[in-house]
Amino acid sequence: MEKIKMTTPLVEMDGDEMTRILWKMIKDELLAPFIDLKTEYYDLGLTHRNETDDQVTIDSANATKKYGVAVKCATITPNAARMEEYHLKEMWKSPNGTIRAILDGTVFRTPIQVKGIEPCVKNWKSPITIARHAYGDVYKNVEMKIPGAGKAELVFTAQDGTQIKETIFDFQSPGMIQGQHNVEASIESFARSCFTYALDQKQELWFATKDTISKKYDHTFKDIFQEIFDKEYKEKFDAAGITYFYTLIDDAVARVMKSKGGFIWACKNYDGDVMSDMISSAFGSLAMMTSVLVSPEGYYEYEAAHGTVQRHYYKHLNGEETSTNSVATIFAWTGALRKRGELDGIKELTAFADHLEKACVATIESGKMTKDLALITEIAQPTTLSSEEFIKEIRRELEKIYA
Numbered sequence: 001m002e003k004i005k006m007t008t009p010l011v012e013m014d015g016d017e018m019t020r021i022l023w024k025m026i027k028d029e030l031l032a033p034f035i036d037l038k039t040e041y042y043d044l045g046l047t048h049r050n051e052t053d054d055q056v057t058i059d060s061a062n063a064t065k066k067y068g069v070a071v072k073c074a075t076i077t078p079n080a081a082r083m084e085e086y087h088l089k090e091m092w093k094s095p096n097g098t099i100r101a102i103l104d105g106t107v108f109r110t111p112i113q114v115k116g117i118e119p120c121v122k123n124w125k126s127p128i129t130i131a132r133h134a135y136g137d138v139y140k141n142v143e144m145k146i147p148g149a150g151k152a153e154l155v156f157t158a159q160d161g162t163q164i165k166e167t168i169f170d171f172q173s174p175g176m177i178q179g180q181h182n183v184e185a186s187i188e189s190f191a192r193s194c195f196t197y198a199l200d201q202k203q204e205l206w207f208a209t210k211d212t213i214s215k216k217y218d219h220t221f222k223d224i225f226q227e228i229f230d231k232e233y234k235e236k237f238d239a240a241g242i243t244y245f246y247t248l249i250d251d252a253v254a255r256v257m258k259s260k261g262g263f264i265w266a267c268k269n270y271d272g273d274v275m276s277d278m279i280s281s282a283f284g285s286l287a288m289m290t291s292v293l294v295s296p297e298g299y300y301e302y303e304a305a306h307g308t309v310q311r312h313y314y315k316h317l318n319g320e321e322t323s324t325n326s327v328a329t330i331f332a333w334t335g336a337l338r339k340r341g342e343l344d345g346i347k348e349l350t351a352f353a354d355h356l357e358k359a360c361v362a363t364i365e366s367g368k369m370t371k372d373l374a375l376i377t378e379i380a381q382p383t384t385l386s387s388e389e390f391i392k393e394i395r396r397e398l399e400k401i402y403a
């Protein structure tokens with residue numbers, strides 16, 4: 001077969017530890033033999049981030065703005081232990097945080113479903129995608145312990161000195177208070193990213209807050225979503241045959257549990273934090289979860305939801321065999337290649353992404369899988385493969401599809 005040609009490069013962000021090992025295996029075994037791979041390569045491995053004073057992370061995010069689509073390997077977010085391990089000049093910030101700040105995007109996480117790894121909720125037939133607003137609220141709060149009787153007030157002082165004041169509570173005894181904020185611009189970006197992604201996926205969008213109780217704070221979220229939807233997206237949604245649905249957060253939770261799945265659930269920061277862990281564990285495992293950062297302008301950065309799988313990497317360095325699941329990282333590549341194919345009108349590339357995903361699913365459904373899945377599958381007597389054997393099996397399935 002002749003290799004598939006690409007016209008625009010993908011922004012390739014290499015990463016760390018076990019996922020860096022998988023990255024190379026995936027390229028060598030599953031991509032290079034089929035595609036004339038065109039990428040602009042950025043090494044986000046911690047050593048190189050340190051050498052470039054993290055400039056490489058900024059450059060890779062700017063390249064994503066230039067080309068529109070990136071694929072990212074998991075990377076280490078440094079902590080004190082990593083400072084010593086990698087002799088770092090500084091405790092560099094999380095690359096995901098840096099990239100998100102530059103692209104101003106929202107992260108969408110979707111479980112990868114296969115037969116034999118069934119969701120705990122039996123009526124979930126299709127994946128549920130969580131979109132989490134990643135700014136403000138309790139994550140940027142200011143808190144205070146109240147020692148005893150006294151009046152707590154909320155005060156806003158405008159630049160001209162005028163003030164708005166509200167009493168929070170007249171304390172008669174000790175307690176605590178908390179101040180939270182958000183900004184309209186951030187909520188607007190979040191809304192646009194969600195509407196853009198729903199159109200892209202041709203899936204319904206759900207959004208929920210507690211606007212009946214929080215009549216100013218949460219209600220502003222509700223209003224901003226509705227205004228942007230009505231002005232900019234309603235016609236496009238109608239044309240695509242999809243809907244935007246707003247409800248109260250408790251009603252949303254009840255409906256999610258009774259749903260068939262197959263929609264995008266936009267969540268405020270805290271709800272997204274909590275609900276994404278519920279959704280991912282109820283669907284199976286973090287190793288079977290994709291993640292894509294979508295900017296309000298429609299730039300896409302695909303990755304796996306899990307980290308660098310450090311424990312497996314140390315086994316690998318010790319010469320021990322590993323059984324690390326590469327599916328989420330492969331799906332990061334297929335997501336990016338499919339998007340590139342769509343944007344550049346290369347049908348073979350879009351088809352390749354579909355075929356490679358099918359090959360992954362077929363491999364697992366035939367009972368061949370990595371240890372993490374073998375432990376939770378309902379398939380009788382699964383074969384547990386090493387990291388490398390698993391990728392080779394996927395290659396065999398992919399070749400079958402092309403034969």
Ligand code: NAP
Pocket residue numbers: 073074075076077078096286287303304305306307308309310311312323324325326372
């Ligand atoms: P992790 O890499 O997600 O791994 C945690 C555990 O989950 C592993 O030890 C393994 O369990 C299991 N696991 C995760 N992915 C797996 C896979 N593909 N196949 C099989 N098992 C898998 O999280 P971590 O160990 O807490 O973090 C390691 C590094 O990743 C940290 O430096 C962190 O900063 C970074 N991180 C990066 C990202 C990102 O770039 N997006 C996200 C999260 C964390 P067993 O050991 O029980 O087999």
Ligand code: MG
Pocket residue numbers: 273274277
């Ligand atoms: Mg969390």
